[in-house]
Amino acid sequence: MLFRELYDLAVTMGMQADPRGQAGVTSYLSHIKKESAALSPKQKKYFDTETLTNPYSDTRILYGDPKTQVKRLMVGIDAEESGSTCINRAARGYGHSSRYVCRRRSPRERRPKLIRYS
16 A cells, blocks of 8 residues: 555545534535635645645645555554554564554553564
């Protein structure tokens, strides 16, 4: 899967799960399109055209080529450095074909535990 395809899939899934509903998201996007049409040429130069198709300002491709083939993916909710370190260690030491989960047993625990599922 290409990086751009993965990004588009994430945006589409976000729109499907949006609490505003599909109609609310579509209405918001059409509102943004009308606002962008009313901008002066100087303002259009700095307008983020991604907002015409993506209603989430915190979701963008900031670095990397969108045409890059993605082989592995790490997904996290409130991801921290320790979690990515745990995944990196798993990929180096145990091979790439297994599945792993990093989790903390309690908030006081400093290092997450690596759990391997075959």
